[in-house]
Amino acid sequence: MENSNNNRRKFMATTLQSVGLTALGGLLWSGYSDEAKASPLVLRPPGALPEEDFLRACIKCGLCAEACENRESNKNRDGSKRPGTLKMAKGGDHNMIGTPFFIPTKVPCYMCEDIPCVPVCPSGALDITSVSDDKGELDINKSRMGLAVVHKESCIAFWGIQCDACYRACPLLDEAITLEYQKNERTGKHAFLLPVVHSDICTGCGLCEKACVTEKPAIFVLPIEHSTGKAGSHYVKGWDNKDQERVKDAKEIHTKNERSEKEATDYLNMEVEY
Amino acid sequence: MKNIKYLLLRRTTQFILLFLYFGANAYGWHMLEGTFGASKLFGFIPLADPYTVVQVLASGFVLGADVLLGAFIIVLFYMVVGGRAFCSWVCPINMVTDLANWLRRKLKLDQQEVNYRFIKRKARYWIMVLGIIVSAIVGVAAFEVLSPITIMQRGIVFGFGAGVSVIVAIFLFDLFGVKNGWCGHLCPLGATYSLIGSKSLIRVDHNHENCTGCMECKVVCPENQVLFMINKESISITDGECTNCGRCVDVCNDDALKFTIRSFAKK
Numbered sequence: 001m002e003n004s005n006n007n008r009r010k011f012m013a014t015t016l017q018s019v020g021l022t023a024l025g026g027l028l029w030s031g032y033s034d035e036a037k038a039s040p041l042v043l044r045p046p047g048a049l050p051e052e053d054f055l056r057a058c059i060k061c062g063l064c065a066e067a068c069e070n071r072e073s074n075k076n077r078d079g080s081k082r083p084g085t086l087k088m089a090k091g092g093d094h095n096m097i098g099t100p101f102f103i104p105t106k107v108p109c110y111m112c113e114d115i116p117c118v119p120v121c122p123s124g125a126l127d128i129t130s131v132s133d134d135k136g137e138l139d140i141n142k143s144r145m146g147l148a149v150v151h152k153e154s155c156i157a158f159w160g161i162q163c164d165a166c167y168r169a170c171p172l173l174d175e176a177i178t179l180e181y182q183k184n185e186r187t188g189k190h191a192f193l194l195p196v197v198h199s200d201i202c203t204g205c206g207l208c209e210k211a212c213v214t215e216k217p218a219i220f221v222l223p224i225e226h227s228t229g230k231a232g233s234h235y236v237k238g239w240d241n242k243d244q245e246r247v248k249d250a251k252e253i254h255t256k257n258e259r260s261e262k263e264a265t266d267y268l269n270m271e272v273e274y
Numbered sequence: 275m276k277n278i279k280y281l282l283l284r285r286t287t288q289f290i291l292l293f294l295y296f297g298a299n300a301y302g303w304h305m306l307e308g309t310f311g312a313s314k315l316f317g318f319i320p321l322a323d324p325y326t327v328v329q330v331l332a333s334g335f336v337l338g339a340d341v342l343l344g345a346f347i348i349v350l351f352y353m354v355v356g357g358r359a360f361c362s363w364v365c366p367i368n369m370v371t372d373l374a375n376w377l378r379r380k381l382k383l384d385q386q387e388v389n390y391r392f393i394k395r396k397a398r399y400w401i402m403v404l405g406i407i408v409s410a411i412v413g414v415a416a417f418e419v420l421s422p423i424t425i426m427q428r429g430i431v432f433g434f435g436a437g438v439s440v441i442v443a444i445f446l447f448d449l450f451g452v453k454n455g456w457c458g459h460l461c462p463l464g465a466t467y468s469l470i471g472s473k474s475l476i477r478v479d480h481n482h483e484n485c486t487g488c489m490e491c492k493v494v495c496p497e498n499q500v501l502f503m504i505n506k507e508s509i510s511i512t513d514g515e516c517t518n519c520g521r522c523v524d525v526c527n528d529d530a531l532k533f534t535i536r537s538f539a540k541k
Contacts, residue, residue: 018400022400022404025400025401025404026404026407026408029404029405029408029416030408030411030412030416032419032420033408033412033414033416033419034412036414036419036420037412037413037414037419052413053335055413055414056330056333056334056335056413056414056415057330057335057337059311059312059322059326059327059330059337059341059415059418060309060311060326060415060418060424060428061308061309061311061312061313062299062308062309062428062431062432063307063308063312063314065299065432066298066299066302066307066308069299069302070298070299070301070302087432088428088431088432090425090428090429090432090433090434090435090436090437091425091434091435091436091437091438091439091440092435092436092437093435096414096419097418097419097420097425097437098309098311098418098424098425098428120314121338122308122312122314122320122322122337122338122340122341122344123312123330123335123337123338123341124335124336124337124338
């Protein structure tokens with residue numbers, strides 16, 4: 001009897017220990033994984049799902065990077081082999097390990113028309129429909145790897161120096177980046193040729209960043225969610241018929257409180273003590 | 275030469291597979307592309323790691339049909355050849371831990387029996403389940419964030435970077451820490467393959483009549499709890515934790531151990 005009691009006690013203790021240690025391990029593991037997930041500003045291959053979903057979906061097989069490295073068209077003009085754009089994140093890259101990414105200043109995405117990296121993705125982390133047109137044909141121009149941003153203080157074109165390196169490097173010439181002419185008031189007789197990026201066309205390939213002549217590129221690609229703002233749905237364009245549709249069924253709302261008793265002009269001219 | 279036959283076969287298999295993976299990236303070969311997570315054999319047969327697939331599904335993403343089919347093919351394959359044949363015939367970490375183990379024996383680090391209270395061989399099953407739970411909570415395949423197996427394989431195919439420290443850590447842990455610490459106690463992938471191969475066809479068979487009880491097999495076996503029948507009973511080693519590495523068959527000088535097709539008829 002005593003023996004079985006002992007056994008039971010021992011069993012309880014070991015079970016408790018195992019459960020406790022598992023919980024401890026789980027906490028550490030979750031914490032680590034969550035931190036590892038919080039990647040910095042990383043650019044993904046064409047057709048990648050939004051980062052959160054991409055990290056779920058990517059099975060870290062590297063087939064996209066291999067397709068990029070080994071595609072037939074991967075040649076420089078002189079026929080020599082070009083290094084692949086896509087790298088697989090390894091320890092020390094400060095990026096979710098084993099996921100594909102690229103750094104435009106090293107090797108930008110050359111936007112192959114046959115997009116070899118996307119159809120090979122077995123898991124669906126690179127979504128082929130997002131880079132296909134209505135007919136189901138691949139269209140690299142639909143990819144949104146990121147969005148280029150110009151830092152005008154370091155862009156020498158904004159100083160008045162003539163430079164259109166990014167404009168000329170852009171594979172969607174005069175579409176994704178256009179040059180805006182402005183009078184240079186400082187000299188009085190020259191023009192500024194200012195690069196302007198159009199977010200509805202820019203694919204984020206990074207050729208502009210690679211081409212930028214400044215010490216640290218003044219035009220650079222950031223993941224789209226980092227290089228775009230959002231006005232919010234409560235702004236409605238009164239001059240835009242389509243946008244007006246959104247408030248077609250809106251009803252007037254009357255707020256009743258102490259302040260609403262008065263006219264707006266009264267309220268604005270009212271003396272207020274702070 | 276006789277007593278390293280399977281060892282040589284295993285190393286050859288490991289090297290050839292890793293070289294094919296390496297060549298896919300370096301030279302554009304289409305023999306075996308990708309990494310263990312998901313691969314393509316001969317350019318069209320999908321293969322995928324079942325544990326990774328389960329984690330990704332747990333994290334809330336419905337994977338493409340190719341990967342699911344690939345995992346199915348892998349499960350079927352290892353159900354036949356013995357689940358943990360992956361561990362001893364394919365996994366690159368096996369070379370690291372085998373080296374650590376060999377050094378342990380040479381340095382006589384195993385003379386004292388040490389009781390590692392918290393690290394038991396069953397721990398890997400807990401870790402396996404935990405990995406799936408953590409994947410679901412964090413929303414990312416949790417073991418793939420730190421798996422030394424794929425870190426090493428990707429290292430070979432794409433370059434190591436700082437990932438090499440993980441491999442060194444495993445080596446040191448197995449050499450100076452727990453004997454067979456990683457593969458035999460912690461690795462959740464090994465645990466998965468143990469379950470997959472628990473009913474596998476290819477097994478090592480023990481012939482009690484021939485056995486002289488030298489216990490060489492138990493010295494080299496990385497999972498020597500599966501060899502409980504040595505010098506006692508003539509039965510097959512049916513435990514899923516046996517890696518089918520064949521080291522016991524190699525070192526046995528008495529013809530008491532050999533690979534057989536498992537017979538489900540006899541009890």
